[in-house]
Amino acid sequence: MDYLDLPLLELHKALVNKEVTPFDLAKEALNRAHRDENNAFEYLCDEEALSFAKTLTEPEEDNVLWGIPYFAKDNFSTKDIPTCASSDILSGYVPVYDATVIELLRDKKAVLLGKTTLDELAMGGTGMTGHLGITYNPFDPSKERMVGGSSCGSAASVAASIVPFALGSDTGDSVRKPASLAGLVGFKPTWGRISRYGLFPFAPSLDHVAYFSRDVISSALILDVLAGRDEKDATSSFVPVEKYEENIGKPIKGMKVGIIKEVYDSLSNQATKKHFDSAIEALKNSGVEIKEISLGHDLMESLYATYFVISCAEATSNNANLDGIKFGPYRAGNSYEEVMNKARTQGFSELIKRRFVIGSYCLMKENQDELFLRAQKNRAKIVDEVNKALKEVDFLIAMAAPGIAPKFTQKSDKLSREYLIADNHLCIGNFAGLPSITIPLYLENDMPVGINFTGRAFEEKELFQIAAALEKETGLAGLSAKNKKEGNL
Amino acid sequence: MNFEAIIGLEIHVEQKTASKMFSSAPNSFSREPNTQVMPLDMAFPGTMPTVNKQAVINAIRVANALHMEIDHVLTFDRKNYFYSDLPKGFQITQQFHPIGRNGYVEVDTSLGKKRIGIERIHMEEDTCKQEHFLDYTLLDYNRAGVPLIEIVSLPEMSSGLEAREYAEAIRNIVVYTNTSDGKMEEGSLRCDCNISIRPIGQKEFGTKVEVKNINSFKNIELAVDYEIKRQSKLILSGSKVEQETRRWDESSSRTILMRKKTDAVDYKYFCEPNIAPIRLSDEFVNHAIETCPELYDSKKERYLSLGLTVSDAEIILSSKSLASYFESGLSSVKNAKSLANFLIVEINAYLNKNGKKIEDLQMKCPTLSEIVNMGEEDKLTHKQCVDILNRVLETNVSPKLAKEQLNIVSQASDDATILEFVTKVLDANPQSIIDFKAGKDRALGFLVGQIMKESKGKVNPAAASKLLKEEIAKR
Numbered sequence: 001m002d003y004l005d006l007p008l009l010e011l012h013k014a015l016v017n018k019e020v021t022p023f024d025l026a027k028e029a030l031n032r033a034h035r036d037e038n039n040a041f042e043y044l045c046d047e048e049a050l051s052f053a054k055t056l057t058e059p060e061e062d063n064v065l066w067g068i069p070y071f072a073k074d075n076f077s078t079k080d081i082p083t084c085a086s087s088d089i090l091s092g093y094v095p096v097y098d099a100t101v102i103e104l105l106r107d108k109k110a111v112l113l114g115k116t117t118l119d120e121l122a123m124g125g126t127g128m129t130g131h132l133g134i135t136y137n138p139f140d141p142s143k144e145r146m147v148g149g150s151s152c153g154s155a156a157s158v159a160a161s162i163v164p165f166a167l168g169s170d171t172g173d174s175v176r177k178p179a180s181l182a183g184l185v186g187f188k189p190t191w192g193r194i195s196r197y198g199l200f201p202f203a204p205s206l207d208h209v210a211y212f213s214r215d216v217i218s219s220a221l222i223l224d225v226l227a228g229r230d231e232k233d234a235t236s237s238f239v240p241v242e243k244y245e246e247n248i249g250k251p252i253k254g255m256k257v258g259i260i261k262e263v264y265d266s267l268s269n270q271a272t273k274k275h276f277d278s279a280i281e282a283l284k285n286s287g288v289e290i291k292e293i294s295l296g297h298d299l300m301e302s303l304y305a306t307y308f309v310i311s312c313a314e315a316t317s318n319n320a321n322l323d324g325i326k327f328g329p330y331r332a333g334n335s336y337e338e339v340m341n342k343a344r345t346q347g348f349s350e351l352i353k354r355r356f357v358i359g360s361y362c363l364m365k366e367n368q369d370e371l372f373l374r375a376q377k378n379r380a381k382i383v384d385e386v387n388k389a390l391k392e393v394d395f396l397i398a399m400a401a402p403g404i405a406p407k408f409t410q411k412s413d414k415l416s417r418e419y420l421i422a423d424n425h426l427c428i429g430n431f432a433g434l435p436s437i438t439i440p441l442y443l444e445n446d447m448p449v450g451i452n453f454t455g456r457a458f459e460e461k462e463l464f465q466i467a468a469a470l471e472k473e474t475g476l477a478g479l480s481a482k483n484k485k486e487g488n489l
Numbered sequence: 490m491n492f493e494a495i496i497g498l499e500i501h502v503e504q505k506t507a508s509k510m511f512s513s514a515p516n517s518f519s520r521e522p523n524t525q526v527m528p529l530d531m532a533f534p535g536t537m538p539t540v541n542k543q544a545v546i547n548a549i550r551v552a553n554a555l556h557m558e559i560d561h562v563l564t565f566d567r568k569n570y571f572y573s574d575l576p577k578g579f580q581i582t583q584q585f586h587p588i589g590r591n592g593y594v595e596v597d598t599s600l601g602k603k604r605i606g607i608e609r610i611h612m613e614e615d616t617c618k619q620e621h622f623l624d625y626t627l628l629d630y631n632r633a634g635v636p637l638i639e640i641v642s643l644p645e646m647s648s649g650l651e652a653r654e655y656a657e658a659i660r661n662i663v664v665y666t667n668t669s670d671g672k673m674e675e676g677s678l679r680c681d682c683n684i685s686i687r688p689i690g691q692k693e694f695g696t697k698v699e700v701k702n703i704n705s706f707k708n709i710e711l712a713v714d715y716e717i718k719r720q721s722k723l724i725l726s727g728s729k730v731e732q733e734t735r736r737w738d739e740s741s742s743r744t745i746l747m748r749k750k751t752d753a754v755d756y757k758y759f760c761e762p763n764i765a766p767i768r769l770s771d772e773f774v775n776h777a778i779e780t781c782p783e784l785y786d787s788k789k790e791r792y793l794s795l796g797l798t799v800s801d802a803e804i805i806l807s808s809k810s811l812a813s814y815f816e817s818g819l820s821s822v823k824n825a826k827s828l829a830n831f832l833i834v835e836i837n838a839y840l841n842k843n844g845k846k847i848e849d850l851q852m853k854c855p856t857l858s859e860i861v862n863m864g865e866e867d868k869l870t871h872k873q874c875v876d877i878l879n880r881v882l883e884t885n886v887s888p889k890l891a892k893e894q895l896n897i898v899s900q901a902s903d904d905a906t907i908l909e910f911v912t913k914v915l916d917a918n919p920q921s922i923i924d925f926k927a928g929k930d931r932a933l934g935f936l937v938g939q940i941m942k943e944s945k946g947k948v949n950p951a952a953a954s955k956l957l958k959e960e961i962a963k964r
Contacts, residue, residue, distance in 0.1 A: 095535075235762075
């Protein structure tokens with residue numbers, strides 16, 4: 001049965017026509033998951049999923065998520081289903097409540113099959129740092145190349161055609177970057193558009209609920225379900241929700257797109273540039289007005305440092321609740337200090353501790369002005385520049401990554417212009433809380449590379465419109481490791 | 490060497506809102522530990538804070554009562570530290586933009602009214618409660634997240650008594666704004682005192698000592714005065730006052746060292762990213778102020794204007810439930826002072842005797858007002874009124890019926906009727922007339938007693954006494 005390889009809308013049709021049942025679908029997806037060789041899963045909840053899927057007997061024609069199986073990154077709180085954010089400090093933790101997005105999806109009768117791996121506590125971009133080890137890229141059978149992170153397991157599960165969509169979270173680029181490396185559509189909305197209640201926080205001012213799918217229209221349809229004000233998340237927005245797929249297919253003539261000059265200039269791979277150019281040509285041919293936007297070289301080179309300071313500072317505070325006292329493995333001691341020390345020393349990997357030390361250092365009274373507050377000021381400057389640019393153009397466009405997925409052994413020069421800019425610019429969308437989407441652009445040696453659009457706040461509908469238009473040009477809708485395509489651009 | 494003391498107080502009051510500061514868990518006392526808890530209160534990963542509106546309204550009212558500038562943009566910050574009673578590893582507080590700044594409260598001192606400046610008030614959340622045993626500690630999260638208001642005074646008090654009166658003034662404000670129970674004994678009002686001394690005339694402050702664990706208003710006074718004496722002795726004996734935290738030990742009436750203050754803890758404050766700044770409209774703030782229940786000082790002034798003595802007014806206002814009971818009888822009573830008197834003496838005695846609280850009383854204050862009015866109109870003696878009151882309290886009958894059941898008849902106070910009894914009693918007791926004239930005042934009392942007996946209590950004793958004197962003088 002190959003229903004799982006179908007695009008979401010066609011799968012929905014098959015369900016409505018009772019060609020396949022949610023139960024069969026869940027069963028097949030779980031089979032594929034159990035056979036998975038990419039280390040994509042923290043936990044598979046066969047029993048819960050199958051017994052829920054069994055209850056779904058009356059198809060709902062107007063509900064595209066009815067009976068659709070999906071995975072959630074293991075940093076979403078799921079009641080009665082173990083959730084550890086791929087960290088030993090939460091081994092065995094079973095949440096007592098559901099994240100708002102998990103509730104919304106269940107209300108729509110989507111079937112949660114399990115939880116996917118991540119870089120420990122969502123901190124990392126390689127998919128290598130979870131407590132279960134490396135998560136692999138389904139596009140690379142030799143298992144030499146990254147799938148990216150931190151939402152590595154969710155990316156792998158969609159790229160391997162196990163499910164049509166999976167939830168992730170995006171604090172710097174944790175969905176939109178792996179989407180590039182795994183040939184997927186990766187989308188994060190405006191900050192506040194989707195409730196974060198129940199998403200384990202990494203850096204709340206940057207955190208977004210985000211997700212992977214294999215085509216743009218699925219992404220829009222899923223947002224229809226997830227968007228909206230939530231009383232439990234005080235930062236969620238009151239802006240009315242729209243029909244996000246409404247504009248897909250409408251002409252994009254007259255739309256204005258700005259190429260981020262600094263990203264383009266910092267690309268060293270000529271092939272990448274060439275494919276980017278053809279994407280721009282394609283947009284031009286559709287009547288899109290192209291402009292070059294410069295956000296400033298220094299500002300662009302400061303993105304990564306700014307991101308690192310702010311995210312580590314917030315992370316050290318957000319994860320201070322993980323002290324071994326209330327949940328997670330308890331290690332006895334003679335004092336509360338000893339209990340906490342043991343829990344945190346043994347529960348976090350060295351990389352996490354490093355981030356906490358950095359974050360803590362940036363928040364110290366004597367350093368706060370020079371580091372944390374300076375980073376905040378720089379963030380304000382970045383946001384200002386980006387919003388100014390978005391007055392001139394409707395969208396910013398840039399390569400989501402400098403090239404295909406790097407090898408695990410590949411060392412990158414962390415001070416190179418390509419690393420600082422081309423590899424790390426997607427956090428602009430997090431700084432400014434803007435909607436942003438990555439879609440596959442081309443494949444090189446069977447490995448995909450993505451391109452990214454970022455739009456104005458709450459203009460998700462328009463973002464999907466232009467992304468879908470380019471998707472049509474690339475011909476890469478529905479791309480997966482099982483369904484590798486050539487691409488047109 | 491003469492010293493002056495400089496005292497500043499940090500007061501935490503627990504708000505009695507329906508739910509907690511940032512979660513929807515009930516904010517109510519429960520003997521069963523860990524029953525008033527939502528996921529946020531135990532800091533389960535992914536939970537998020539939402540601001541309690543009533544807690545904000547209360548804070549605005551307190552800020553207004555303390556004559557403060559109210560910040561119309563509400564922001565919260567994180568105070569980061571690790572401790573076993575702190576579920577999240579940080580406390581959400583208002584470090585950078587407290588809701589109220591630059592206020593004052595007036596207290597009575599021997600030299601008249603004194604203004605004590607208040608630097609700031611801010612909202613924050615309580616920690617969980619710990620119970621330590623020999624080799625383990627129990628944690629109760631019922632208290633975790635209870636809304637608190639912290640009120641920080643300027644160092645402008647100079648004695649234990651002033652500190653106590655300041656704390657009582659704060660108590661009166663939080664109680665009458667309906668913000669808190671304000672009970673130190675139960676921990677709903679907690680007070681830390683910062684005390685330093687310096688030679689009179691010296692500009693620089695002395696070394697500050699913090700005293701915690703004070704569990705009553707009286708003990709604020711005792712603790713501060715003790716500490717002033719202790720520090721004075723230290724300096725006079727050539728030692729130095731050390732910067733430290735001490736606790737008040739009630740049983741030995743002294744302060745005991747808890748810990749030396751080394752480097753101040755760095756709380757790494759930063760803005761709470763999960764609560765976007767909330768702009769409070771003028772309407773919202775004004776409405777909170779306009780709908781604020783009447784404050785202590787205003788009530789006291791009103792009671793005095795109704796003829797109550799200062800002490801009666803203060804006794805009634807010392808308990809909010811007593812005051813609200815009193816208020817409910819005010820509109821129908823003709824003599825507020827008598828009502829106060831009955832309440833303070835008779836009702837209190839009844840409550841004490843029966844181990845009851847005013848809230849338990851079946852008889853509502855309008856009934857008491859009826860008894861007081863009846864006493865005045867029918868010229869009943871105080872004793873008769875008390876008899877009626879007790880009958881009402883015990884059998885829950887109407888005052889009228891109680892009066893009938895007790896066969897109480899109104900006293901005569903018209904001179905003609907009384908004169909009849911006076912003449913009769915004087916005629917029967919010539920020796921008492923001689924005794925009275927010889928200066929034995931007791932004889933008058935005896936004669937009044939005889940008149941009361943003859944008249945079966947129907948005569949007003951004061952009127953009888955007056956007439957007796959006049960008649961004796963004539964004989």
